[in-house]
Amino acid sequence: MTRLWNDPASFADEMIDGFVAANGRYVRRVPGGVVRSTVSPAGQVAVVVGGGSGHYPAFGGLVGQGLAHGAAMGNLFASPSTQQIVSVARAADLGGGVFFTYGNYAGDVLNFDAAQAKLRGEGIACETVTVTDDIFSAPPDEKHRRRGIAGDLTVFRTAAAAAEAGCDLADVTHVARLANERTRTFGVAFTGCTLPGAPEPLFTVPEGRMAIGLGIHGEPGVDETDIPTADGLAELLVRRLLAERPDGADGRVVPILNGLGSLKYEEMFVVYRRIAQLLEAAGLEIVDPHVGEYCTSFDMAGTSLTLFWLDDELAQLWETPVDTPAYRRGAVAAAERIADTGAHTETRDAVTPGDPASVEVAATVRAALEAIVATVDAHVDELGRIDAIAGDGDHGIGMQRGSHAALAAATAAAEAGAGAGTTLERAADGWSDRAGGTSGALWGVILSSVAAHLGDAGTPSAADVAAGVAAGTAGVMAYGKAEVGDKTLVDALVPFSATLAAAVDAGASLSDAWQQAAAAATAAAAATADLLPRMGRARTHGQNSVGTPDPGAHSLALIATAIGDLLAASPDTERN
Numbered sequence: 001m002t003r004l005w006n007d008p009a010s011f012a013d014e015m016i017d018g019f020v021a022a023n024g025r026y027v028r029r030v031p032g033g034v035v036r037s038t039v040s041p042a043g044q045v046a047v048v049v050g051g052g053s054g055h056y057p058a059f060g061g062l063v064g065q066g067l068a069h070g071a072a073m074g075n076l077f078a079s080p081s082t083q084q085i086v087s088v089a090r091a092a093d094l095g096g097g098v099f100f101t102y103g104n105y106a107g108d109v110l111n112f113d114a115a116q117a118k119l120r121g122e123g124i125a126c127e128t129v130t131v132t133d134d135i136f137s138a139p140p141d142e143k144h145r146r147r148g149i150a151g152d153l154t155v156f157r158t159a160a161a162a163a164e165a166g167c168d169l170a171d172v173t174h175v176a177r178l179a180n181e182r183t184r185t186f187g188v189a190f191t192g193c194t195l196p197g198a199p200e201p202l203f204t205v206p207e208g209r210m211a212i213g214l215g216i217h218g219e220p221g222v223d224e225t226d227i228p229t230a231d232g233l234a235e236l237l238v239r240r241l242l243a244e245r246p247d248g249a250d251g252r253v254v255p256i257l258n259g260l261g262s263l264k265y266e267e268m269f270v271v272y273r274r275i276a277q278l279l280e281a282a283g284l285e286i287v288d289p290h291v292g293e294y295c296t297s298f299d300m301a302g303t304s305l306t307l308f309w310l311d312d313e314l315a316q317l318w319e320t321p322v323d324t325p326a327y328r329r330g331a332v333a334a335a336e337r338i339a340d341t342g343a344h345t346e347t348r349d350a351v352t353p354g355d356p357a358s359v360e361v362a363a364t365v366r367a368a369l370e371a372i373v374a375t376v377d378a379h380v381d382e383l384g385r386i387d388a389i390a391g392d393g394d395h396g397i398g399m400q401r402g403s404h405a406a407l408a409a410a411t412a413a414a415e416a417g418a419g420a421g422t423t424l425e426r427a428a429d430g431w432s433d434r435a436g437g438t439s440g441a442l443w444g445v446i447l448s449s450v451a452a453h454l455g456d457a458g459t460p461s462a463a464d465v466a467a468g469v470a471a472g473t474a475g476v477m478a479y480g481k482a483e484v485g486d487k488t489l490v491d492a493l494v495p496f497s498a499t500l501a502a503a504v505d506a507g508a509s510l511s512d513a514w515q516q517a518a519a520a521a522t523a524a525a526a527a528t529a530d531l532l533p534r535m536g537r538a539r540t541h542g543q544n545s546v547g548t549p550d551p552g553a554h555s556l557a558l559i560a561t562a563i564g565d566l567l568a569a570s571p572d573t574e575r576n
Helices: 008-022 082-092 106-121 140-145 152-164 169-181 230-242 265-281 312-318 356-388 395-415 420-435 437-454 462-480 490-505 510-530 537-545 551-569 571-575
Strands: 027-030 033-036 046-053 070-076 098-103 126-131 183-189 209-212 223-226 252-259 290-292 302-309
Touching: 008 027, 008 033, 008 046, 008 070, 008 395, 027 082, 033 082, 046 082, 046 106, 046 152, 070 082, 070 395, 082 098, 082 106, 082 420, 098 106, 098 152, 098 169, 106 126, 106 437, 106 462, 126 152, 126 169, 152 169, 152 252, 152 302, 152 312, 169 183, 169 312, 183 230, 230 265, 230 302, 252 265, 265 290, 265 302, 356 395, 356 420, 356 437, 356 551, 395 420, 395 437, 395 551, 420 437, 437 462, 437 551, 462 490, 462 510, 490 510, 490 551, 510 551
Parallel strands: 046 070, 046 098, 098 126, 252 290
Antiparallel strands: 027 033, 033 070, 183 209, 183 302, 209 223, 252 302
16 A cells, blocks of 8 residues: 555655655756756757656656757646646656657547657647557557557667767657557556555455456456466466567677566566576677666556567667666766756746736636636546546546646636636636646646637637537537547537537527437446447456446536536526
C-alpha cells in the first residue's frame, strides 16, 4: 500500500516540489514539470519526455545531462495536460526543435499531439516517437497499438544521445524510431498497486498466482499463472522475448530487468543470474546489463524484462555518458548551472468584460460548475472503482481535480466581470490543465465548444446551447477518434447531443430539452456495460470491463443530470 500523503489530490504536485528540492543540481521546476538546471548548447534538439506520475524514476528522474532536457509530469497515472507539455517544451527549447517521446497511451497521445500542433503553430519545429515495447498488449501485426513500459528508457536514452552528438531533429527522430523498433518488453506482477488515499489496490492477484502482461498504470494482467521459481520466471521472460527478435538483429543485446515498485533487488539479481545464462546460451552478446528500477508503478510487486537489440549506430550512441537524478552512466563533465529567475511563471490575459446580459448568464455558468463539482465529489470513489476494473482507477480523482479547477477559474473570471463565453472558456482551460489525461482533454474540448456559442454579449438561446454541445461532440470525436460503440464518453455524449438538439428544434425549453437529453445519456451510459472497449487502456483488458459501464460515459450522464436538475429548480437559471 501507499502509506504517506497529505491530500491525495495534491500528491503529484507535492511530490514534484520535493523532487526538485532534493535535485536542484539537475532540474528546476517549471509549470507542468521540470527541465534541466544546467546549461545546454544553443541549437541542440531538446528531448522532452513525459507521462503520469507514479512511475519514478520515469519521468522527472531521467532529466539531466546526456538524457532528457525536460519532463512533463502529469497527475497520478494520468497524462500531462496540453498546457503542461507546452510549458515544459518552451522552457526546454534551445532553438534546434523539440523532440517528444513517451509511452503509447491514449491520453498522452491526445495531449502531446495537441501540444505539438500548438508549438508548430508558434514556429517551433517538433517531432514525436511513441514507445511501443510491450509485447503482450497487442500482436506483432498491430505493433503500433502496443503500450510503452520500461522500454521507454532505451528510446529516451538513444534519442538524447543523438541530440548530445549534435544530430538535427530529423536524425534524432530516425534514431528514436530505430531504437523503438528494436526494443521489446514483457512483464509480470504478484500484487497490484494502491494509489495514495485509496483503500485497496487497483487489482489483486490470488495468493500463489502471477499476473502476466501487466501495464504500469495499475491495469491487471492479460493472463494469470502459478508463480514459478526464479529460474522459471527467467525462462518465461526470455523465451517470450526471443520469440520476437527483431529482423536483422545481429546478437548484441542490452537486457534491462526492471522492478515495478516493491520487488527486492536481491530477488531480481537471482532472476537475472538465470537470464544472463539463457541469453549467453542463445549465442547473444550481453552489453551493459541493467537490474534496478527504471519505470515503476507505485508499490506494485512485479518485474519486466526489456531486450534492446543494438546495431553499430545504436551501440555507439548507447555509450554516451548520462547524469540525471536517478540514472547515471559513465563520466559527465559538470555543466554550468542556470540561474532560476522564475521567468517561466505563466500569467493569464486580463479579462475583457462582458455586457450586462452575458454577465448575468455567467452566473448561471458558475452555478452549473458548482453543480458539477458537487456531483463529482459525491461520486469520486464510485468513478475510481469503475475505472479500476479495466483501467487505472484515476477517473474519479482526475474529474475531481478538473472540475474544481474549472470552478475556480470560472469564479475568478466571473468576479472580474467576464461574460458567459469567457467564463466558460477559462473553466475549460482550467479543467483540461489540472485534470490531464484523456478525460481532461475531452472535457476541455466540450466546455470550450459550448463557450464559443455562448459568447460575451447578450443572452444565448436554447438553440445556441444545443449548437455548442453539438460542436463539442464533433470536437471530441475528431480529437479522440472514438465512435459510438467504442465504450467511451462518446457513447453517452452523442445521444445527449442528438436528443438535446431534437427537443430544442421541436420547441422545448432548455430545461425540458436538457432533462430529456440527460435521460438519454443516462440510458446510453448504462448500456455501455454490455460493450467491449475498443479504445484506450481498457482495450487490452476488454473482457474485464463487460458488465460495468464506461466511467467516462457514466460521469457525463451524472453531470448532465445534475445540470438538468439545476435548470429545472430555478426559473431564473432557466431564463439565463
